[in-house]
Amino acid sequence: MNPNPPENRGLTAIDGAMALIVILLIVQIWLLSATLESYLAGHREAAIPGAIISAILFAACLALYRFVDRIDSDVRQDIK
Amino acid sequence: MSWFCKPSSVPLWRDEFPVFTAGERYVSRRQFTKFLTLTSFGMLVGNLWILAQSWSRRAPAWPRLRVAEADEIAVGGVKTFSYPTAADPCILVRTGADSYVAYSQKCTHLSCAVYYEKARNRFECPCHQGFFSIADGSVLQGPPRRALPRVALERAGGQLIAIRVEAENA
Ligand code: FES
Numbered sequence: 229m230n231p232n233p234p235e236n237r238g239l240t241a242i243d244g245a246m247a248l249i250v251i252l253l254i255v256q257i258w259l260l261s262a263t264l265e266s267y268l269a270g271h272r273e274a275a276i277p278g279a280i281i282s283a284i285l286f287a288a289c290l291a292l293y294r295f296v297d298r299i300d301s302d303v304r305q306d307i308k
Numbered sequence: 309m310s311w312f313c314k315p316s317s318v319p320l321w322r323d324e325f326p327v328f329t330a331g332e333r334y335v336s337r338r339q340f341t342k343f344l345t346l347t348s349f350g351m352l353v354g355n356l357w358i359l360a361q362s363w364s365r366r367a368p369a370w371p372r373l374r375v376a377e378a379d380e381i382a383v384g385g386v387k388t389f390s391y392p393t394a395a396d397p398c399i400l401v402r403t404g405a406d407s408y409v410a411y412s413q414k415c416t417h418l419s420c421a422v423y424y425e426k427a428r429n430r431f432e433c434p435c436h437q438g439f440f441s442i443a444d445g446s447v448l449q450g451p452p453r454r455a456l457p458r459v460a461l462e463r464a465g466g467q468l469i470a471i472r473v474e475a476e477n478a
Contacts, residue, residue, distance in 0.1 A: 236330075236333075238334075239333060239334075239337075242334070242337050242338075242341075243337070245341070246337060246340065246341055246344070249341060249344045249345065249348070250344065252348065253344055253347060253348050253351070256348055256351040256352075257351060259351070259355070260351050260354045260355055260358075263355055263358050264354075264358060267358050267361070267362055269454055272362040272365075275355075275358050275359040275361075275362040275363075276359060278355050278358065278359070279352075279355040279356055279358070279359040282351055282352045282354075282355035282356075283352055283355075285348065285351075285352075286345075286348045286349055286351070286352040289344065289345045289348040290345055290348075292341070292345075293341050293342060293344075293345040296337065296338055296341045297338060297341075300334040300335075300337070300338045303334060
């Protein structure tokens with residue numbers, strides 16, 4: 229018996245990437261609320277690092293999405 | 309949009325509505341991942357908005373406002389006033405023969421009006437028992453996390469003039 233049939237190929241990698249995106253998103257939500265809190269408290273110096281880190285997190289999410297999209301389209305090409 | 313998704317040779321409808329059950333697992337995961345990525349973009353937009361706001365906001369020009377006559381209030385007495393606008397209630401306390409302090413009267417927790425508790429020499433917020441120091445407005449107890457904004461006073465003859473608000477966010 230094949231433990232990993234072709235229609236399941238890449239699912240673990242996709243799930244892993246999804247879990248990573250969820251973690252990054254939680255960090256990004258926390259970052260946004262922390263930056264907003266700090267801005268409302270008058271600490272404007274937090275806005276620049278907040279925006280830079282948020283951009284990095286978004287870039288990581290985008291890269292993971294592209295990874296998922298690539299596996300997904302490759303696998304579905306094969307099972308078509 | 310090839311930088312966002314890999315270009316596909318199949319029509320879009322087939323990409324989004326797979327014929328085989330096996331394909332469904334991938335589509336639902338891809339769509340969920342796309343949703344998460346767009347949410348992440350929303351968070352980035354939020355951070356950029358805060359950045360734009362913090363750049364565009366300038367230091368306000370504070371008006372000079374006559375608050376009270378210096379001997380109008382007894383030692384330990386209180387007078388309320390509004391500064392810098394009518395929507396900003398403030399509280400002035402005469403703490404000694406020649407010393408006065410003034411703070412915003414809005415609690416930094418949920419904006420209830422604080423009052424001066426003479427017996428304990430501190431400001432108290434009746435809503436959730438938030439207490440503030442009379443010396444510098446810092447939080448002594450309760451849910452507020454920020455100090456009361458302080459109103460800077462100037463003595464001009466026998467008059468007390470409010471000249472600016474020295475808040476963390478001023
Ligand atoms: S509003 Fe003052 S403690 Fe909550």
